[in-house]
Every structure is written in structure tokens, then in C-alpha cells.
Amino acid sequence: MKTPLLTLLLAFGCHVALTAQQSKAPDSLQSTTAPGKTPSTQELDKLAEEAQKALFNSVDKTTGAASANGAKDGTQYSPYASAPARLVPLQPLQSPGTWTKDSVHKLAVMEVAFGGSRETVMIELYPNDAPQTVSNFIDHCDSGFYNGLAFHRAIESFLVQTGDPLTSDESARTKWGTGGEDKTIPSEIKLPHRLGAVAMARRSDKVNPERRSNGSQFYIALGNFVSVDGKYTVFGQVVSGLETIKRISIMPVDANDCPVARIEIKSIKVIDQKGPMQLPSMSADKGLRYIKPDAARSVMSRLFRHIW
Numbered sequence: 001m002k003t004p005l006l007t008l009l010l011a012f013g014c015h016v017a018l019t020a021q022q023s024k025a026p027d028s029l030q031s032t033t034a035p036g037k038t039p040s041t042q043e044l045d046k047l048a049e050e051a052q053k054a055l056f057n058s059v060d061k062t063t064g065a066a067s068a069n070g071a072k073d074g075t076q077y078s079p080y081a082s083a084p085a086r087l088v089p090l091q092p093l094q095s096p097g098t099w100t101k102d103s104v105h106k107l108a109v110m111e112v113a114f115g116g117s118r119e120t121v122m123i124e125l126y127p128n129d130a131p132q133t134v135s136n137f138i139d140h141c142d143s144g145f146y147n148g149l150a151f152h153r154a155i156e157s158f159l160v161q162t163g164d165p166l167t168s169d170e171s172a173r174t175k176w177g178t179g180g181e182d183k184t185i186p187s188e189i190k191l192p193h194r195l196g197a198v199a200m201a202r203r204s205d206k207v208n209p210e211r212r213s214n215g216s217q218f219y220i221a222l223g224n225f226v227s228v229d230g231k232y233t234v235f236g237q238v239v240s241g242l243e244t245i246k247r248i249s250i251m252p253v254d255a256n257d258c259p260v261a262r263i264e265i266k267s268i269k270v271i272d273q274k275g276p277m278q279l280p281s282m283s284a285d286k287g288l289r290y291i292k293p294d295a296a297r298s299v300m301s302r303l304f305r306h307i308w
Helices: 010-021 041-063 131-143 170-175 242-249 299-307
Strands: 104-114 117-125 151-155 159-162 197-200 218-221 234-240 264-274
Touching: 104 131, 104 242, 117 131, 117 242, 131 234, 131 264, 151 242, 159 242, 234 242
Parallel strands: none
Antiparallel strands: 104 117, 104 264, 117 234, 151 159, 159 218, 197 218, 197 234
């Protein structure tokens, strides 16, 4: 698996990338595989990588990609708004600040070492829509599996990706993106890709027709992407700290879209958030970075928070 994105959009991307070649090659694999020869996994991943790049340029970045300055028509993409290009509009998400007092939301609080400091990203999990995926994710969080892993893929206005156990070893960069396949999870494809959606990566349809998810790798979408709906398991939504994810996506990367400077998950703690989340009083109008719940803090951190 050469592409850390786990060959995202192979089926759809191959169509986009190879339409112009179909008149010469009825089988899209003929460009890399001799007639009658079964394509190798490496050949399939190479084809997927080429198709993915074509897809980025021709589809998502014109129909659904989010940016810090909004769309070309001036629309500001928001996780609480529908995407103009989507035929079936997204239902607006409820702001965490308006969650009802008696509600309980499963919340993953992720601490990221980034730019010499730590930043907090909070993800609402959806166990009702993806129960097996969420259970597996929580198990990894509770065991500390994600602690010390790096973000190994960052593509501006498209996504960031992490969760590969091989990224704990800085000297193994050439293999980053290929780990986590010792275990897979049944697909639970139900939710759409909207700005801030959290989904599991997986191998391509050619080698993974059941669309089973990778055992640990996940990505965060940076746009409302119609093209990947129905193909990957979405199991959560960033509800705070999306600006941090956007900043990660614009960091300098190498030829494999891997950030040059290490960006690392320090910890992920899953808690039950009861009632609405709170905004700092000085930035109550921003609505994107909420106060970390006490349940996700250490005893000393709770003490200092309430003293100050």
C-alpha cells in the first residue's frame, strides 16, 4: 500500500483519470499490466495513486473543497452548513454550544504536538451510525495506541491523515501509510463527507471489494466531498479545533504528501460530554474552539482551570 491515503477513491478516481485512455485501452489496467496478467498489489496502488491525483485536480477541488478564504463564489464552507454542489443537501449540524442539558455525546479529545506547542482537537463520535468502528477507535484510544503517532498525509483543502502505527518510528518514513492492515473493520458506510468529517481509511476496491476499513488509520475531511460519499466509513465529526487541522494541511510536505516536520498525536481521551460545550467568554463569537471538558483534564489541570 504505497499511498498513505489507502488508495482513496480508486473506483471513482480511475474513471476520472483514465477516461481519455479508454478508447485505446478497454481495460484500465492495461497501461501497467500485460494482457492476461493478474495485476500486482503494487500495480494497483500505483494506478490508484495516479487516479487519486487526477481526482483531486478535476473533481473535489472544484466542487467541494474548503479553504480558509471560502469558495470562489464567496460561500464560506462550514461544518454547520450544506455544500452548494451537493444534489442532496446536508442537514445542518447542531452546534455543540446548543446541545441540550440532558444530552450525552461521545467525545474524543485529541492533543496534537504542532509548531512547538500543543493544540486540542475535539471529535464527536457516532456510535449509533458506526458502532463497530467507534468501538475499535475507542479501544485504541483507551489503550494509548495512538499516542506518539504522526500525521503522515496532509493535502491542503482535502484532508489530513494519521493513525498508522509505523509512524512511531521516524526512521521508517518510507513505509508510513502502509501500517494498520493486520486488522480490518467491516464497512459501516452511512454518513456523508462534510467539512470536518472523520472517516476510516482503507485499501482500494480492487483488493478490498467489501470496503473494509483499516484497523487504525483515519482521516479528517477538509471539504464537503460528494465524490467519496458511500465509499468510506465516516464515524465522527470535528466539533472544535478545525482550524488546527486546516493549518496541518498547509504544512510543507514531501513527495508523498507527508509533513516534513513531525506533527504528533500526544494523546486521545474519549469521554461522555453531558450537556452543551462551553466557549471561552473572550471568543464566544467564534464558535470553533470550545473549552476542553473537565473530564478530559488531569486533576491538576482542573484545579488550575477553576482557580483562574
